[in-house]
Amino acid sequence: MANDPIDPVCGMQVDKDSAAAQVEYKGETYYFCAIGCKERFEENPEKFIERIQEPQKQQ
Ligand SMILES: [Zn+2]
Numbered sequence: 001m002a003n004d005p006i007d008p009v010c011g012m013q014v015d016k017d018s019a020a021a022q023v024e025y026k027g028e029t030y031y032f033c034a035i036g037c038k039e040r041f042e043e044n045p046e047k048f049i050e051r052i053q054e055p056q057k058q059q
Pocket residue numbers: 007009010011012032033034037
């Protein structure tokens with residue numbers, strides 16, 4: 001459960017199997033609760049990725 005992906009746009013935890021949309025960006029897969037979130041992500045991926053990155057995960 002702890003590994004459920006976070007929708008980077010709205011911050012919701014998304015179940016991979018029921019995600020409304022997914023996008024592959026720079027080798028990572030992002031999951032979204034709604035198509036609208038995916039569209040917002042695609043307009044400005046970097047902004048949303050920055051938001052969900054945990055400090056200790058930066059490499
Ligand atoms: Zn969302």
